[in-house]
Each structure stands twice: as C-alpha cells, then as structure tokens.
Amino acid sequence: MTMDKIFDAKAAEKRIYDDWEKAGAFKAGANAQRDDTFTIMLPPPNVTGALHVGHAFNHTLQDIMVRWHRMRGFDTLWQPGQDHAGIATQLQVEKKLMADEGKKRSELSRDDFLSRVWDWKGQYGTTIVEQMKRLGNSCDWSRNAFTMSGAPNAPTGEEGNFHDAVIKVFVEMHKQGLIYRGKRLTNWDPHFETAISDLEVENIEVAGHMWHFKYKLAGGDTYEYVEKDEDGNVTLRETRDYISIATTRPETMLGDGAVAVHPSDERYAPIVGKMVHLPLCDRLIPIVTDEYPDKDFGSGAVKITGAHDFNDYQVAKRCKLPMYRLMDRKGAMRDDGEAYDVCVDRAREIAAGAEATESEIDALNLVPEKYRGMDRFEARKAVIADITDAGLAVMHTVTKKVKDDEGVETEVSEVVPYVENKPVMQPFGDRSKVVIEPMLTDQWFVDAEKIVGPALDAVRDGKTQIIPDSGRKVYNHWLENIEPWCISRQLWWGHQIPVWYVPGQEDWYPICAATEAEAIEKAKLQSADGTDFRIVADEQEAAALLAEQIKLMDTKNEGEIRSFEGPMEVPMFRDPDVLDTWFSSGLWPIGTLGWPEWTEETSKYFSTDVLVTGQDILFFWVARMMMMQLAVVDEVPFHTIYLHQLVRDEKGKKMSKTTGNVIDPLEIIDEYGADALRFTNASMAAIGGVLKLSEDSIKGYRNFGTKIWNAARFAEMNQVFEVYDPSVMPTPEATVNKWIIGEVAKTRAEVDAAIEAYRFNDAANALYAFVWGKFCDWYVELAKPLLFAEDEAVLAETRQTMGWALDQALIMLHPFMPFITEELWGTVQTDRGLLAVTDWPTYGAELIDADADREMNWVINLIERIRSSRAEVHVPAGLKIPMVQVDLDEAGKTAWTNNEALIMKLARVDSLTVGAMPKGAITIPVEGGTFALPLEGVIDIAEEKARLEKSMQKLAKELGGLRGRLKNPKFAASAPADVVAEAQANLAAREEEEAKLQAALNRLAEIG
RNA sequence: GGGUGUAUAGCUCAGUGGUAGAGCACUUCGUUGACAUCGAAGGGGUCACAAGUUCGAACCUUGUUAUACCCA
Incomplete structure (x- = not known):
C-alpha cells in the first residue's frame, strides 16, 4: 500500500500523543541510561489561562531540550503545573458568580467563595493542560503540580503539599526577621481592593491637567514675591499674601501636611517656617524646605500629601510630617471615624506636638463632611469648584473672539482659573486597568535587601548563567536597587498569611x-498561666470580645492593678490577607518537588537545569526564585536562565484583542499541525531575538514536513523499508551513499552543538538544510539511477543507506517535530518501540569519507554548472544534449566514471566525447579540467559573450581583493599562516577560472 | 531622565575579525516515474551614518541618527 501524499496531522496527533502517554514515555526517568538528571520546571501558566503563542514558543524550546536529553539517556523530568493566579482567578470566579447568580463575592462567606473557586478550578483548570498536550509537550503529567495544592480548604485530588512549603517558608523567614509588617505607602488597586506590587503597575501617559491654587499665609501675613530671569534681572515683583502651589490631583490637598520649597529657592526664603491656611479645611500647615521640589517646575512650591504620593511620602518622612489617609478601600473619600470637627481638633494637637500612634493618625478622618463618601474623581471636581469659589484658584486672563447674533466678531477678555493641559504619567493596575491610588496601609513585606546577596553572587560567580548576557545586567541592576517586596494582598483566593493576632500593649x-x-501554643507561652484563647472570625469580633473581657476584668479586679487573671478567654484572629501569588511561585522549583518532604525520587531532580521564560518576568519571578531558593535551601534553583522576548505578530506589534492581531496557537495547530508551529518557533529562537510570528513561515515549515514525508514515501515506493535493517550500519561502496552518511554525521554534530548552546534556530536551520537541501534535493535525486539500475548489490546498499539516513533524520528532527517523525518512524519499521524513547546518535567525523565528500562536491558543482549554462542560453529544459570532455585530470576522470549515469541524468546530457573545444561551444570549467557543450546554432553569441563578461567582472572584483591582500607585505607578516595559504589557494583557483573564461571569450570572438 | 537592546537583500532575520548568507517574496523555465505544500535557473545588499583600532571591520572602540522594550 502506498503512503498518502501528505501527513494528516489532524487525524494523527491525538493518537500519537495517546501512544506516548500509554507507554509512559514522558514519565520522569523514561529511557534513562545514566545517573545524570536533566530537569526543567515548566513556568506554571495561570490556571485561568488559555494557551497563547507565547506559551507555545516557550514550551517548544523546553520540549526540544527535554526530548533531546531523554533520547540521550538522561534521567529526565519536565515538571508541569499551574499557578493559582490570585487576582486573575478570583476575578474570573467573581464574574461567573455575578453572571450566574447575580451575587457579589461579599454576599458569600469566605469559605463558600473559596469552594466556588475550587469548583471552578476543577471544571476549567485542565483546559490549558489539554492544550499543552496538543502542542506535544512531553511533560510528566503524573506529577502535575498546583501552587494551591494542599491548602486547608482544598478538595480531594488536590492533596499536594505546595501549601505546606509556602507556609513553612513564611514562618521561617518571619522568624529570621526577613518578613515584617508595617504601615507603608503601597500601590492600592481600588477595583480589586488590594495592595499590588510596583511591578503590577503600568505607568501610562495620559492627557492631564495641572491646577494652581493659592494657600494663604496665616495671620494675614504678606511678603515680597520676586521673580528674576537668568541674568538676575527682576521680571516680577509683587506683594503676596499666599503661596502658589500646583497639582494634578486636587482632591489630595485635603490631606496635605505641609508645603515644601527647595532650600535654595530665594522666592520663598522669607516665608519658610510660616504657616498657611489649607483651603477648604480648618487646618494650618507649615512651609518646609526639602530637596525634592524642583524650582523650575510650576511655582516651585509643592503640597505634601504623605499618605497619597510616593515622592511626598519620602518628604513627609524626612520632615516628620503627619500622613493623613483620605480614601477608603474603594478609592472613595473616607466616611468613617469621628466627625470632621473632632478629627481636626485632634490633628491640631498633633501638629502642635502631641504624641500619637500610627494607628491613631490613621484613624483620623480629615475629610470635611461635604466630601465624605464621594468618589475620588467626583471629589476632585468638587474641590476645584469650591477652591475657585473661595477665590483661591490662580486666575489668568483669556482673550477670545465671540460672534454675536449678527455674526459680528468681538474680542472678549475674561478671567478664568489657570489650568494647564499637560500629559501626566498615571499609574494603572495591570489587571484592573483602574487608576492606582498610592495609599498608606498595613502590609507584609519581605526585606528583600537582606536576601539579595546570594542571588547576586550566584550570577556573578557563574553558578547560574543568564542567556542572553544582557539579562545579567538587567538582573544586577534591579537586585542592586531592590525595594521591600509587599507580599500581602487583600484577597480571598491565595495562601492566607499564617499570622494570628492577640491583644497587645497598644495594638494587636x-x-x-x-x-x-x-499559634495558640505560642500565644500561651507568652501569656499568664491559664490564659485561654478563643479563635474568632475577625478584628471586629475580637475587639468586641476583648471589650467584654475587660469589663469582666474590671469587676473581678476592682480596686486592684489590672491584670489578666485566669481563666480568661482572650480573643485571637487570623490575618485575613493572602500572600502575593509570586511569593508562592517563587518557591516553584522546590515546591513542585515535594519540599519540605524531600524524597530521593524527587530531590534528585533539584537543583534543576534550565529555566526558559519571558524576559518580562525576570523581576517578577526569576529573580525572586533565585532569592528564595537560595534563602530556603541555599542552592541555586537552576544553572541556566534562558530569557526570550514577547512573541509578536509579523509586523512586530504586540498581539492584543483590541488590535485584533492575536494568533491562536490552537487554530494554527488545527490548520498546519503542531509540528509546523513548533519548527517555526525553533527557527525564530535566535538568542535575544525579536520574535515575529507570521503565518507564511508556519506554512513554509508545514511544507517542510510534507517534504520529508514524501522523501519517506519515495523510499517506501522503492522497497527501501522492505530491505532496510535498522540494526545494521550501512557500509556502502557507491560514492553517493558514502557521501550522505558523512552529511548525516556533520548534521548530527551541528545540531548537538547548536542545542547545547541554546541556539535552537541554528539547530532547526541545520536540520532544514540537511533534509531539504541535501537529502531531498541531492541524495534522493542522485540515488535514483542507483535504485533504477539492475545491479543487485548497488540496489541493496542504496536501500540500506537510504533507510538509515532517513531514520537518522527522523531521530534528529524528533525534538522539533515529534508527531510527524513518530508517525514515520512507525511506518518505516513497525515493532521497534517509540521514537520518543529511541537513543540519540553519537557518531561524528569518523563517518565522513573525505574522498567521497570531495568527489560529490565535484559532481554537484558540475551538474549545477551545466544546468546553469543551459538555462542561461535557453536550452529547452527537456532537451538532452551532448558534451565534450576537453581536458580532465585523473581525479576528475575517476569522479566522472563513478558517477557518469547520475550526472548525465541530472544534467540532461546524452553523451560524452573526448576531444578539442568545438567552435561556438559553451565552456564548463571544473576543478581539474574543462568540459564543453557544443551548441553552435543554438546559442546567441552576443548573449553568451555578455554572460561570460559578467562572470569575468565578478571574478575581477574578487581577484582584486585577493591580490591586494596578498601583495600587502603586512598581511603575510601579521595574518595567520592558514589564512594566507587559503587566500593563495583561492587566488590560484580564481585565476585558473579566469583563464578558462578568457579562452572561451577568445573563441567566441573568432566566430563572430 | 536612567537602563537594556536593535539597525545586514523588497520582507523576516542568521552571521563567533579573513572580504555577504538563509527562508519568504520576485523574474524566467518546467507536471522528467516522492512531493506543484514541488523542481531548475536567475536578479537583488555603500551591512544606518561618521571617526578610530587593525595587514584586514558587518563584527572591536567612540560618537551621531533612527527605533524597540524596561524602570522612573
């Protein structure tokens, strides 16, 4: 039965993948023949995710390495898994809850909501796994991991112990003082109502406005305000009773703690230290000096809102200014706490020097009643309007032309508030897309500065190598300037922080x-004997219980010094926050392998080998894994980090739903097959390269698959597989057969060297060039005369050689195109196991027959020259023509005799006669001789002359360069000997060719 | 503003001091017994610009220009 003309990827891929899985071909240690392990951790895709082209690219590279090592006998593990993706997953489930039941998350209890999330995960969590299988990923699915496995509320089937690892690390790091809690200015996402890390914030330039307000000096004071130009000439002098400030976020003025000016700013020197009235508020704030204000920007005076701006926060800390929080979790103006009057009174006392704790200051709500509860953007409008009404906006005169009813234009001047239109950088949440509010909140932090050392050393000392090298600089730069890492998130889905609170001296x-x-044990150790702790739901409940207990205590211990005297029930509640997703994925390498309960089966795969991931998560994830693995198990998580860029569309644009240029890898697989997508990915994978994916190139590599398919089909039609014995290495006599064996060996070395060096594009190109350019274009064509000949011995050795060469091609292509190669492997020979677990070859240069190599190159060169000459003088393609051997050396004669049949067939030559150069013939110069095609009457003399002259010109250019170099005495003196020798040999060959061409021209001149 | 890249054929890109390559596209020819998802032949480049190092530079150095991404 003849094979089909094409490989039906759609029909075969699923079946082939099932065969692999059934055979356990991807299980850790499959085909292991040595102790060396090779481990790759799959960067865990979000459990909410769908496979996109970025995954497809990323996974292709990993699969190539994994399959290659497995075939080479390494004890190989490709560890898969998914990330629980805190915000993204919670959002999905919230959306579904709203769509299905019209309920908000807050209408459910935390436990109920979490069980919904787990249900969701059970239903949709395997989608991406199935998609990865379609790509051909050879992961050990029996070890599939999940970053939330083993969490207290995890259902059956999620018993892993990732949760244990996360909690253990938190507790350890806390014990070592590497994790602390504090009130810090953090990026607050008002949509998700959680803190997010600075890496999750996108700063985008948007059209904004700058408003200018007057803050009046207290007590009606005035001062001389003087402006000078660059030369010191006075350009403005006036008496002012205010200082002018500029802001892009007017609503934050309600929380101002001061106005800051630069210490060297002469304009404001007279009023530094004085107080100003904060508009709309019954508060006075001081004018302070700090290095932060830019004299040339705006008025040079900056309002300082420590609780709502990162720069102001630093100034406030330096100048010890109080920081008043203005907004609530949703980004609306606060509507909690005491009445405004009460709060302001207290704020005045604090401003005057009264002692206050952080939490007391935080509890003060300094938002005037009018604005309480307003959304921050509404509040902005109200504040602007009210300040303008109060006459405290800086005004300017605008002149515009107005047409009256009769169309007569008149100029009208009016005085309006001065508002600049200017682009401002605004922070947006990368997931929520809402404006991020810097906000002073209680959060947990990793003191990253204390643990970066080993991570920096590991890369500096080369224990871990980053590819491309530029990644190292970026890595160092970031780690050297690392900020505390905010790890708490105000979400429900995630690892809840393992901290419980009990009543303390001032606070919890x-x-x-x-x-x-x-936690209870620990608490007991720190308390009076007999103290009992009761776990309550949250802070409110704890506070209520505590108040009750204190009342009881009052009655019990009346008249005595208050002390707890058992049995007392002390409330205790757990921190409601969860950990940043990156905290858990930071433990991915050890967490997936079962740490802290290592077993020999799992720990042998650590430290892992290569991490393949996108450059964009170098900070998010890679650097953190380095830090955390080194902090926890004191070992680097991997020896190589391979970073790649974002996969873009063919024009280099980011793919996005809005642009509509998204390429869905699954659609590509449907249309062209997974192998085509994979091979395209590999061929794009130049180190550090920009990844532009185009459907044209995918189509091209699909064609490549068809090409090798048809080469196999040709072999099958010529009974190659009926005779071929895979256990026997071919030892042919025919030059062509010897030659292709050498070409296979060269390719093997090239491919191995390329993969070893992570140059997947070079490996792919080497395979492409071999299979198409050598095997199909030449070997199959050259073998035809041998296969159609009657000589049994030649026929047998050619079939054996072709079978072997094809097998080798399948083996070497397998990591790149696993499906089609596996299918052909099974077609070529049944009952020999799966290609996926077949051994990779090790042969090398010893298979190259130098004589055969030289001879085939001579033959190929001759055929190409004849073809080229024929085409250029328009000899009909089908016409067979005679050829004359004008002169030829011994090697040339041997080469001719050995390959006469195939040269004549491929060059369409019907006879060869030995003789003198006929008149009007085309000269075919070859190494060691000259042939001629007698085409008098057929060729156009003028055209042929032009052709030869053009060749001469090209030669002359080359000759000029070569001669110039060789004539230069410094070249001979400085250049290495082999380079000089090569140049000389090259010159000799070019000169010989030039002579032949010149002779040919001379002969043409004789004719016409 | 700081950092990291990139600039080579019409397009997408390789190129590791020795004189320029691939794929696609294009032009011409061809269904010769694997493949038209194919074959044969061909055209096409001042390697962004300038200076320097070197016997020799696409490659190393410096500057300029353009451009991309990351961090402010």
Whole structure:
C-alpha cells in the first residue's frame, strides 16, 4: 500500500500523543541510561489561562531540550503545573458568580467563595493542560503540580503539599526577621481592593491637567514675591499674601501636611517656617524646605500629601510630617471615624506636638463632611469648584473672539482659573486597568535587601548563567536597587498569611505559626498561666470580645492593678490577607518537588537545569526564585536562565484583542499541525531575538514536513523499508551513499552543538538544510539511477543507506517535530518501540569519507554548472544534449566514471566525447579540467559573450581583493599562516577560472 | 531622565575579525516515474551614518541618527 501524499496531522496527533502517554514515555526517568538528571520546571501558566503563542514558543524550546536529553539517556523530568493566579482567578470566579447568580463575592462567606473557586478550578483548570498536550509537550503529567495544592480548604485530588512549603517558608523567614509588617505607602488597586506590587503597575501617559491654587499665609501675613530671569534681572515683583502651589490631583490637598520649597529657592526664603491656611479645611500647615521640589517646575512650591504620593511620602518622612489617609478601600473619600470637627481638633494637637500612634493618625478622618463618601474623581471636581469659589484658584486672563447674533466678531477678555493641559504619567493596575491610588496601609513585606546577596553572587560567580548576557545586567541592576517586596494582598483566593493576632500593649500583637494550634501554643507561652484563647472570625469580633473581657476584668479586679487573671478567654484572629501569588511561585522549583518532604525520587531532580521564560518576568519571578531558593535551601534553583522576548505578530506589534492581531496557537495547530508551529518557533529562537510570528513561515515549515514525508514515501515506493535493517550500519561502496552518511554525521554534530548552546534556530536551520537541501534535493535525486539500475548489490546498499539516513533524520528532527517523525518512524519499521524513547546518535567525523565528500562536491558543482549554462542560453529544459570532455585530470576522470549515469541524468546530457573545444561551444570549467557543450546554432553569441563578461567582472572584483591582500607585505607578516595559504589557494583557483573564461571569450570572438 | 537592546537583500532575520548568507517574496523555465505544500535557473545588499583600532571591520572602540522594550 502506498503512503498518502501528505501527513494528516489532524487525524494523527491525538493518537500519537495517546501512544506516548500509554507507554509512559514522558514519565520522569523514561529511557534513562545514566545517573545524570536533566530537569526543567515548566513556568506554571495561570490556571485561568488559555494557551497563547507565547506559551507555545516557550514550551517548544523546553520540549526540544527535554526530548533531546531523554533520547540521550538522561534521567529526565519536565515538571508541569499551574499557578493559582490570585487576582486573575478570583476575578474570573467573581464574574461567573455575578453572571450566574447575580451575587457579589461579599454576599458569600469566605469559605463558600473559596469552594466556588475550587469548583471552578476543577471544571476549567485542565483546559490549558489539554492544550499543552496538543502542542506535544512531553511533560510528566503524573506529577502535575498546583501552587494551591494542599491548602486547608482544598478538595480531594488536590492533596499536594505546595501549601505546606509556602507556609513553612513564611514562618521561617518571619522568624529570621526577613518578613515584617508595617504601615507603608503601597500601590492600592481600588477595583480589586488590594495592595499590588510596583511591578503590577503600568505607568501610562495620559492627557492631564495641572491646577494652581493659592494657600494663604496665616495671620494675614504678606511678603515680597520676586521673580528674576537668568541674568538676575527682576521680571516680577509683587506683594503676596499666599503661596502658589500646583497639582494634578486636587482632591489630595485635603490631606496635605505641609508645603515644601527647595532650600535654595530665594522666592520663598522669607516665608519658610510660616504657616498657611489649607483651603477648604480648618487646618494650618507649615512651609518646609526639602530637596525634592524642583524650582523650575510650576511655582516651585509643592503640597505634601504623605499618605497619597510616593515622592511626598519620602518628604513627609524626612520632615516628620503627619500622613493623613483620605480614601477608603474603594478609592472613595473616607466616611468613617469621628466627625470632621473632632478629627481636626485632634490633628491640631498633633501638629502642635502631641504624641500619637500610627494607628491613631490613621484613624483620623480629615475629610470635611461635604466630601465624605464621594468618589475620588467626583471629589476632585468638587474641590476645584469650591477652591475657585473661595477665590483661591490662580486666575489668568483669556482673550477670545465671540460672534454675536449678527455674526459680528468681538474680542472678549475674561478671567478664568489657570489650568494647564499637560500629559501626566498615571499609574494603572495591570489587571484592573483602574487608576492606582498610592495609599498608606498595613502590609507584609519581605526585606528583600537582606536576601539579595546570594542571588547576586550566584550570577556573578557563574553558578547560574543568564542567556542572553544582557539579562545579567538587567538582573544586577534591579537586585542592586531592590525595594521591600509587599507580599500581602487583600484577597480571598491565595495562601492566607499564617499570622494570628492577640491583644497587645497598644495594638494587636502578631504571632506567626504554621498552624492555628501552634499559634495558640505560642500565644500561651507568652501569656499568664491559664490564659485561654478563643479563635474568632475577625478584628471586629475580637475587639468586641476583648471589650467584654475587660469589663469582666474590671469587676473581678476592682480596686486592684489590672491584670489578666485566669481563666480568661482572650480573643485571637487570623490575618485575613493572602500572600502575593509570586511569593508562592517563587518557591516553584522546590515546591513542585515535594519540599519540605524531600524524597530521593524527587530531590534528585533539584537543583534543576534550565529555566526558559519571558524576559518580562525576570523581576517578577526569576529573580525572586533565585532569592528564595537560595534563602530556603541555599542552592541555586537552576544553572541556566534562558530569557526570550514577547512573541509578536509579523509586523512586530504586540498581539492584543483590541488590535485584533492575536494568533491562536490552537487554530494554527488545527490548520498546519503542531509540528509546523513548533519548527517555526525553533527557527525564530535566535538568542535575544525579536520574535515575529507570521503565518507564511508556519506554512513554509508545514511544507517542510510534507517534504520529508514524501522523501519517506519515495523510499517506501522503492522497497527501501522492505530491505532496510535498522540494526545494521550501512557500509556502502557507491560514492553517493558514502557521501550522505558523512552529511548525516556533520548534521548530527551541528545540531548537538547548536542545542547545547541554546541556539535552537541554528539547530532547526541545520536540520532544514540537511533534509531539504541535501537529502531531498541531492541524495534522493542522485540515488535514483542507483535504485533504477539492475545491479543487485548497488540496489541493496542504496536501500540500506537510504533507510538509515532517513531514520537518522527522523531521530534528529524528533525534538522539533515529534508527531510527524513518530508517525514515520512507525511506518518505516513497525515493532521497534517509540521514537520518543529511541537513543540519540553519537557518531561524528569518523563517518565522513573525505574522498567521497570531495568527489560529490565535484559532481554537484558540475551538474549545477551545466544546468546553469543551459538555462542561461535557453536550452529547452527537456532537451538532452551532448558534451565534450576537453581536458580532465585523473581525479576528475575517476569522479566522472563513478558517477557518469547520475550526472548525465541530472544534467540532461546524452553523451560524452573526448576531444578539442568545438567552435561556438559553451565552456564548463571544473576543478581539474574543462568540459564543453557544443551548441553552435543554438546559442546567441552576443548573449553568451555578455554572460561570460559578467562572470569575468565578478571574478575581477574578487581577484582584486585577493591580490591586494596578498601583495600587502603586512598581511603575510601579521595574518595567520592558514589564512594566507587559503587566500593563495583561492587566488590560484580564481585565476585558473579566469583563464578558462578568457579562452572561451577568445573563441567566441573568432566566430563572430 | 536612567537602563537594556536593535539597525545586514523588497520582507523576516542568521552571521563567533579573513572580504555577504538563509527562508519568504520576485523574474524566467518546467507536471522528467516522492512531493506543484514541488523542481531548475536567475536578479537583488555603500551591512544606518561618521571617526578610530587593525595587514584586514558587518563584527572591536567612540560618537551621531533612527527605533524597540524596561524602570522612573
């Protein structure tokens, strides 16, 4: 039965993948023949995710390495898994909850909501796994991991212990003082109502406005305001009773703690230290000096809102200014706490020097009643309007032309508030897309500065190598300037922070422990004997219970010094926050392998080998994994980090739904097959290269698959597989057969060197060039005369050689195109196991027969020259023509005799006669001789002359360069000997050719 | 503003001091017994610009221009 003309990827891929899985071909250690392990951790895709082209690219590279190592006998593990993706997943489930039941998350209890998330995960969490299988990923699915596995509320089937690892690390790091809690200015996402890290913020330039307000000096004071130009000439002098400030966010003025000016700013020197009236508020704030204000920007005076701006926060800390929080979790103006009057009174006392704790200041709500509860953008409008009404906006005169009813234009001047239109950088949440509000909140932090050292050393010392090298600089730069890492998130879906609070001296006192029971134990150790702790739901409940207990205590211990005297029930509640997703994925390498419960089966795969990931998460993830693995197990997580860019469309644009240029890898697989997509990915993978994916190139590599398919089809039609014995290495006599064996060996070395060096594009190109350019274009064509000949011995050796060469091609192509190669492997020979677990060859240069190599190059060169000459003088393609051997050396004669049949067939030559150069013939110069095609009457003399002259010109250019170099005495003196020798040999060959061409021209001149 | 890249054929890109390559596209020819998802032949480049190092520079150095991404 003859094979089909094409490989039906759609029909075969699923079947082939099932065969692999059934055979356990991807299980850790499959085909292992040595102790060396090779491990790759799949960067866990979000459990909410769908496979996109970025994954497809990323996974292709990993699969190539994994399959290659597995075939080479390494104890190989490709560890797969998914990330629980805190915000993204919670959002999905919230959306579904709203769509299905019209409910908000807050209408459910935390436990109920979490069980919905787990349900969701059970239903949709395997989608991406199935998609990865379609790409051909050879992951060990039996070890599939999940970053939330083993969490307290995890259902059956999610028993892993990733949660244990995360909690253990938190507790350990807390114990070592590497994790702390504090009130810090953080990026607050008002949509998700959680803090996010600075890496999750996108700063986007948007059209904004700058408003200018007057803050009047207290007590009606005035001062001389003087402006000078560059030369010191006075350009403005006036008496002012205010200082002018500029802001892009007017609503934050309600929380101002001061106005700052630069210490060297002469304009404001007279009023530094004085107080100003904060508009719309019953507060006075001081004018302070700080290096931060830019004298040339705006008025040079900056309002300082420590609780709502990162720069102001630093100024406020330096100048010890109070920081008043103005907004609530949703980004609306606060509507909690005491009445405005009460709060302002207290704020005045604090401003005057009264002691106050952080939490007391935070509790003060300095938003005037009027604005309370307003959305921040509404409040902005109201504040602007009210300040303008109060006459405190800086005004300017605008002249415009107005047409009256009769169309007569008149100029009208009016005085309006001065508002500049200018682009401003505004922070947006990368997931929520809402404006991020810097906000002073209580959060947990990793003191990253304390653990970066080993991570920096590991890369500096080369324990871990980053590819491309530029990644190292970026890595160092970031780690050297690392900021505390905010790891708490105000979400429900995630690893809840293992901290419980009990009443403390001033505030709640945190106790960090792996479990509730341990926390209670710890708390007991720190309390009076007999104290009992009661776990309550949250802070409110704890506060209520505490108040009750204190009342009881008052009655019990009346008249005595207050002290707890058992049995007392002390409230205890758990921190409601969860950990940043990147905290858990930071432990991916050890967490997936079962740490802290290592077993020999799992720990042998650590440290892992290569991490393949996008450049964009170098900070998010890679650097953090380095830090955390080194901090926890004191070992680098991987020896090589391969970073690649974002996959873009063919024009280099980012793919996005809005632009509509998204390429869906699954559609591509449907249309062209997974192998085509994979090979395209590999061929794009130049180190550090820009990745532009175009459907044209995918189509091209689909054609490549068809090409090798048809080469196999040709072999099959010529009974190659009936005779071919895979256990026997071919030892042919025919030059062509010897030659292709050498070409296989060269390719093997090239491919291995390329993969070794992570140059997947070079490996792919080498395979493409071999299979198409050598095997199909030449070997199959050259073998035809041998296969059609009657000689049994030649026929047998050619079939054996072709079978072997094809097998080698399949083996070497397998990591790149696993499906089609596996299918052909099974077609060529049944009952020999799966290609996926077949051994990779090790042969090298010893298979190259130098004589055969030289001879075939001579033959190919001759055929090409004849073809080229024929085409250029328009000899009909089908016409067979005679050829004359004018002169030829011994090697040439041997080469001719050995390959006469195939040269004549491929060059369409019907006879060869030995003789003198006929008149009007085309000269075919070859190494060691000259042939001629007698085409008098057929060729156009003038055209042929032009052709030869053009060749001469090209030669002359080359000769000029070569001669110039060789004539230069410094070249001979400085250049290496082999380079000089090569140049000389090259010159000799070119000169010989030039002579032949000149002779040919001379002969043409004789004729016409 | 700081950092990191990139600039080579019409397009997409390789190129590791020795004189320029691939794929696609294009032109011409061809269904010769694997493949038209194919074959044969061909055209096409001042390697962004300038200076320097070198016997020799696409490659190393410096500057300029353009451009991309990351961080402010």
